[in-house]
Amino acid sequence: MLKPxxxxxxxxxxxxxxxxxxxxxxxxxxxxxxxxxxGFPAVWASSLEISAMRALPDASLLSMNEYLRAASEMQKxxxxxxxxxxxxxFGNNLNVAHMVxxxxxxxxxxxxxxxxxxxxxxxxxxxxxxLVDVGTFCSKLTVAKNTQxxxxxxxxxxxxALISGIGVDEALRRCxxxxxxxxxxxxxxxxxxxxxxxxxxxxxxxxxxxxVIVPTTYPKWNADEAFRAGVSVIIYANxxxxxxxxxxxxxxxxxxxxxxxxxxxxxxxTLHDVFELQRLEEWKSLQP
Ligand code: SPV
Ligand code: MG
Numbered sequence: 587m588l589k590p591x592x593x594x595x596x597x598x599x600x601x602x603x604x605x606x607x608x609x610x611x612x613x614x615x616x617x618x619x620x621x622x623x624x625g626f627p628a629v630w631a632s633s634l635e636i637s638a639m640r641a642l643p644d645a646s647l648l649s650m651n652e653y654l655r656a657a658s659e660m661q662k663x664x665x666x667x668x669x670x671x672x673x674x675x676f677g678n679n680l681n682v683a684h685m686v687x688x689x690x691x692x693x694x695x696x697x698x699x700x701x702x703x704x705x706x707x708x709x710x711x712x713x714x715x716x717l718v719d720v721g722t723f724c725s726k727l728t729v730a731k732n733t734q735x736x737x738x739x740x741x742x743x744x745x746x747a748l749i750s751g752i753g754v755d756e757a758l759r760r761c762x763x764x765x766x767x768x769x770x771x772x773x774x775x776x777x778x779x780x781x782x783x784x785x786x787x788x789x790x791x792x793x794x795x796x797x798v799i800v801p802t803t804y805p806k807w808n809a810d811e812a813f814r815a816g817v818s819v820i821i822y823a824n825x826x827x828x829x830x831x832x833x834x835x836x837x838x839x840x841x842x843x844x845x846x847x848x849x850x851x852x853x854x855x856t857l858h859d860v861f862e863l864q865r866l867e868e869w870k871s872l873q874p
Pocket of ligand 2: 632633634644671673
């Protein structure tokens with residue numbers, strides 16, 4: 587019998603297994619379903635990927651409802667949890683409370699908010715990234731935790747201290763305060779070309795809160811090594827988007843160049859693959 591919505595564990599339950607959690611970014615339910623098929627235990631509903639699907643920059647342009655819709659479409663297609671990238675929380679404490687109501691209602695079990703000022707710019711955009719002060723962000727985290735209705739709801743507090751260039755000590759000071767304010771995990775984001783800054787952070791971090799990283803600019807660091815160094819969750823945030831771009835560029839080029847699609851056929855998914863991802867047979871069984 588067709589079950590359009592599937593059962594899935596909360597992100598907290600996945601983290602509490604005690605193993606390294608590798609999370610991959612997605613921009614659509616289809617990409618999320620492929621991540622699940624590949625074996626990932628959770629999916630990151632990335633603000634960069636979701637904005638890029640509209641050919642727009644990741645600059646607080648889309649509304650909360652647009653991000654929520656994308657995350658909730660992903661969650662409906664999955665038997666693994668979505669971690670929703672909620673940027674700055676879409677405004678002040680009131681926006682954060684509204685966000686938690688809406689995301690929790692939609693069945694999302696984990697959200698991530700960051701300490702940049704609204705409106706924000708993507709962390710790799712080369713802009714000056716203004717942060718809110720520690721107290722302001724702690725207050726957002728406390729509001730988020732006080733708003734949730736299910737005990738499992740998981741709030742990640744993300745610092746952009748390293749992205750804005752104010753150093754590892756400040757990142758530590760902020761993450762300690764975010765844990766004290768109720769964050770269930772801290773995300774320390776870095777754009778350093780190696781794992782240097784994150785390692786310095788981990789060497790001093792003595793708190794219980796799990797540490798989340800996004801190793802976009804230091805892709806050499808192996809997951810097992812990161813786990814041994816104290817990382818609990820790794821987010822591969824934008825590789826799906828970049829793969830999509832390269833794959834489509836190549837397909838479109840070949841079609842125009844060759845005048846037919848013969849050379850592509852063995853390299854691209856079949857329609858059977860498409861129907862399977864759509865669970866077409868299950869849907870067809872509704873109307874015998
Ligand atoms: C995202 O994937 O939208 C992120 C990670 O927040 S980053 O793009 O590195 O800021
Ligand atoms: Mg983002």
